Amino acid sequence: MKQFEVNFDGLVGPTHNYAGLSFGNVASLNNAKSNSSPKQAAKQGLKKMKALADMGMQQGVLAPQERPDILTLRRLGFTGTDAQVLEKAAKQAPAIFLACCSASSMWTANAATVSPSADTADGRVHFTPANLTNKFHRSLEPEVTGRILKATFADERYFQHHSHLPDNEHFGDEGAANHTRLCSDYGHAGVEMFVFGRYAFDASKPAPKRFPARQTLEACQAIARLHGLSDEGVVYVQQNPDVIDQGVFHNDVIAVGNRNVLFYHEQAFFNTQSALDEIQRKYGEEKLHFIQVDTQDVSVEDAVKTYLFNTQIISLPNDEMAIIAPTECQENPAVSRYLDKLLTLGTPIKQVHFFDVKQSMRNGGGPACLRLRVALTDQEVDAVNPNTLINDSLFSRLNQWVDKHYRDELTFDDLRDPQLLTESRSALDELTQIMKLGSVYPFQR
Numbered sequence: 001m002k003q004f005e006v007n008f009d010g011l012v013g014p015t016h017n018y019a020g021l022s023f024g025n026v027a028s029l030n031n032a033k034s035n036s037s038p039k040q041a042a043k044q045g046l047k048k049m050k051a052l053a054d055m056g057m058q059q060g061v062l063a064p065q066e067r068p069d070i071l072t073l074r075r076l077g078f079t080g081t082d083a084q085v086l087e088k089a090a091k092q093a094p095a096i097f098l099a100c101c102s103a104s105s106m107w108t109a110n111a112a113t114v115s116p117s118a119d120t121a122d123g124r125v126h127f128t129p130a131n132l133t134n135k136f137h138r139s140l141e142p143e144v145t146g147r148i149l150k151a152t153f154a155d156e157r158y159f160q161h162h163s164h165l166p167d168n169e170h171f172g173d174e175g176a177a178n179h180t181r182l183c184s185d186y187g188h189a190g191v192e193m194f195v196f197g198r199y200a201f202d203a204s205k206p207a208p209k210r211f212p213a214r215q216t217l218e219a220c221q222a223i224a225r226l227h228g229l230s231d232e233g234v235v236y237v238q239q240n241p242d243v244i245d246q247g248v249f250h251n252d253v254i255a256v257g258n259r260n261v262l263f264y265h266e267q268a269f270f271n272t273q274s275a276l277d278e279i280q281r282k283y284g285e286e287k288l289h290f291i292q293v294d295t296q297d298v299s300v301e302d303a304v305k306t307y308l309f310n311t312q313i314i315s316l317p318n319d320e321m322a323i324i325a326p327t328e329c330q331e332n333p334a335v336s337r338y339l340d341k342l343l344t345l346g347t348p349i350k351q352v353h354f355f356d357v358k359q360s361m362r363n364g365g366g367p368a369c370l371r372l373r374v375a376l377t378d379q380e381v382d383a384v385n386p387n388t389l390i391n392d393s394l395f396s397r398l399n400q401w402v403d404k405h406y407r408d409e410l411t412f413d414d415l416r417d418p419q420l421l422t423e424s425r426s427a428l429d430e431l432t433q434i435m436k437l438g439s440v441y442p443f444q445r
């Protein structure tokens with residue numbers, strides 16, 4: 001039986017924009033109100049997907065969500081025709097309106113937490129959509145995310161879908177961005193590392209002071225229970241509250257793992273040594289590669305600016321590991337120097353590939369934010385909706401689709417244009433046909 005890690009990247013939606021919605025996410029606040037290019041953003045993402053497929057990786061794609069979110073605006077009391085709802089919301093409550101226009105579902109690392117069949121009690125792959133309670137614009141995602149995941153992983157013999165956790169800060173959950181799995185091979189039982197920012201039910205414990213901790217320990221524990229993970233296969237690690245206060249709003253901004261490698265910044269965790277010891281003990285005999293980057297080599301500030309750790313570490317078909325990094329890493333002298341050095345350290349990481357994902361980076365989303373990892377056996381891959389797996393024909397079909405429907409540039413004023421809503425819905429309607437997803441969007445139901 002073969003086993004793979006399939007990356008499911010989020011396709012950027014037609015309303016991609018910079019609204020400064022994410023307090024605690026430095027890039028989102030710094031780029032607020034600049035003009036965006038949805039077309040370029042979608043194409044940058046597609047190019048990365050295609051490049052990984054060309055490297056011999058299995059690559060999937062997840063559909064974006066319907067925005068502007070008219071249904072939510074109606075729930076908030078805006079009435080009339082869809083055009084009137086847009087007009088009233090934009091005028092009376094511009095901040096709420098902007099939140100309802102965000103294309104933030106593109107960051108599929110926050111779509112869900114996924115446990116592969118090798119780790120779960122019932123031998124199925126388990127999915128729990130993230131509730132994303134900490135940011136209003138993101139809290140609008142889980143319902144439709146759940147539908148898209150079900151349409152992508154439909155076969156109940158292999159895939160088990162849970163509801164998102166209760167929508168409350170106590171169970172704040174940001175999905176796979178705070179979840180790393182270490183394993184000798186994707187199909188073998190691994191250690192699932194859940195990283196949390198605070199304790200929801202114990203105020204005496206350390207927590208950040210300036211920026212919010214989006215993920216709670218209690219949310220992580222609930223997911224481990226839902227997925228049927230054994231205590232011996234799970235480690236809970238607290239994020240260092242000080243780095244959250246420096247802009248590390250998800251653990252995947254400061255640490256990333258793949259198979260037997262954990263690549264992390266010296267300041268990433270709260271009790272680093274005991275966390276690493278527990279991971280190694282639960283992992284077993286084989287020695288893990290803990291690759292620690294020291295502050296003197298790369299500061300937390302540079303890590304946040306360049307997204308050195310929001311890279312993907314992938315295992316190529318020849319078993320070498322490669323880092324998929326944003327071009328920002330190449331442009332920063334300290335980070336670029338570190339990456340050169342990394343390749344000489346004798347770790348499994350042997351290659352670095354740079355990608356321009358600047359449209360996403362400006363909102364605080366690097367290569368790793370754009371993908372949801374799903375480890376699957378070949379049998380499970382065969383059970384995935386085949387119209388969601390990237391090959392030459394789907395790649396060119398999606399590029400044509402973007403060319404047909406997406407705008408080159410978007411400003412704040414464009415978002416209230418009823419024409420954009422029409423364009424966006426007809427794009428998504430066509431997309432659900434291309435990807436054979438059924439009626440996943442509110443406007444289709």
Ligand SMILES: NCCC[C@H](NC(=O)CCC(=O)O)C(=O)O
Pocket residue numbers: 017018019020021022025028029102104107109110135138177249250363364365366369
């Ligand atoms: N994993 C990366 C997530 C980035 C995302 N940014 C945003 O939502 C910014 C949107 C804006 O400001 O327009 C977030 O902070 O959750």
